[in-house]
Amino acid sequence: MQPRPTDLPDLVDSHCHLDFADFQGELPDVLARATAAGVTRMVTICTRLRNEPAVRAIAETYAQVFYAAGTHPMSAAEEPLATLDQLIALTRHPKMVGIGETGLDYHYTADSKAIQQTSLRIHIQAAQETGLPLIIHARDADADVAAILTEGVREKPFSCVMHCFSSGADLARTALDLGFYLSMSGITAFPKSQPLRDIFAAAPLDRILLETDSPYLAPPPFRGRRNEPAYTAFTAKAGAAVFKVSEADFAAATTANFDRLFHKAAKAAKAA
Template identity: 75%
Template sequence: MNDTSPPPAITDSHCHLDFPDFEGQLDEIITRAQQAGVTRMVTICTRLRNEPTVRAIAEAHAPVFYAAGTHPMSAAEEPMATVDDLVALAAHPKFVGIGETGLDYHYTADSAEVQKQSLRIHIEAAQRTGLPLIIHARAADADIADILGAEFRNAPYSCVMHCFSSSAELARAALDLGFYLSMSGIAAFPKSHELRDIFAAAPIDRILVETDAPYLAPPPHRGKRNEPAFTAHTARVGAELFALDYADFAARTQANFDRLFTKAAAHEAAA
């Protein structure tokens, strides 16, 4: 007899459903996600001028929540956000996080000071709203750790290190602050042994899963357009890392998401 039970529920905690890669296909993409057990998605706005479009996607699709901020790679070319701007956006019932923000010195090191200014603004918005900060970190581990730690000591806030692929030192600094690490398809790449070791050494109650779609598709879809349904492939790698049954790992990451993204969990409970 075939097992017709639905797959364990998981959440794609970070994707970009407003990107042109998905234009005109959102209904099918969200349906495929749900068929794979991906019952919730957080779509991330990376330029605040696009917030109305991202908000409309969340409003039109029950499983979709959203967050907004200025991506560090865009910080020098976008108007500087204000704390009040971000706090005002947070009034929307499906707005559940601040960002993504952070530091990226891989391609945009020349705008480091602007990125730091933008990051501090986003941190203050997270502190004021109680919503989790969503951090992008690339080739900037020391500065990220310094700023996140200093601002946390000033006023605590919650945070996820999205698509974590940095050093063990930055992972430990983030975990020591009570932050979360999110596994993307990078963690499923065959050569990502060191990154998998970092995740395996982290507490299971601080792990999230994501796609960062349309980027970074995990095997067996590597090199193709990523989409929320593929969260399940990364989650299966996570289950192996923690020596858990897939359903157990899925349940743990769901509980982690609910604990961090409390507004999404409360909205879903009230629906």
């Protein structure tokens, strides 16, 4: 991989999974490659709360890493139900900057939709109470995701990002109307993703984030291989083409968007 030109603005990988076994023993090298590619910050996501200590330890070890925590919808039936107090307590850590990922996934786990919906509502409450952004996973559940998020905002506003957005145009419009953000992953750069690129092109640039969701979903030319935060730069290149702006402008815009949404991470980075 060629190093990213140093005259471009910094990039942020807003969603990765650095605690996964795919990165075991390699984190220093992975983070060094991210830095060389211009990815100066990242948020690693805890998907099962029993793993939160290990995820937190990564954030404590590396200055450029922040973290979020929640119960992934596909794990909702297997894990103890998170409590509001439990989630709020976790947010007291200075590097814990988001709630989730949570959401609904009916692709493989539709049989647990009731507990997924209960879990999602608890995570929404945590976002409402703490002011930290909610991180949403949505798969084959667009209508229910839209309804529950809309219901939550009507009760008490909160901020949110639709992580690795690859759903339909209706959910995108609902999310944007609620004031939420859409996160662009390597899927956006796949050759057959033109319908998804069209959805992003219809969104305001000031509501777009970048992510890898690594170790999954590597963009071309790495598709089929392990993804890592450095590859944010390739999704950024594809995103600049979608919005018909320069790579520098796209990088600056998405980083500013990240700082606005993940305000706790922005404040910590500024104070460092």
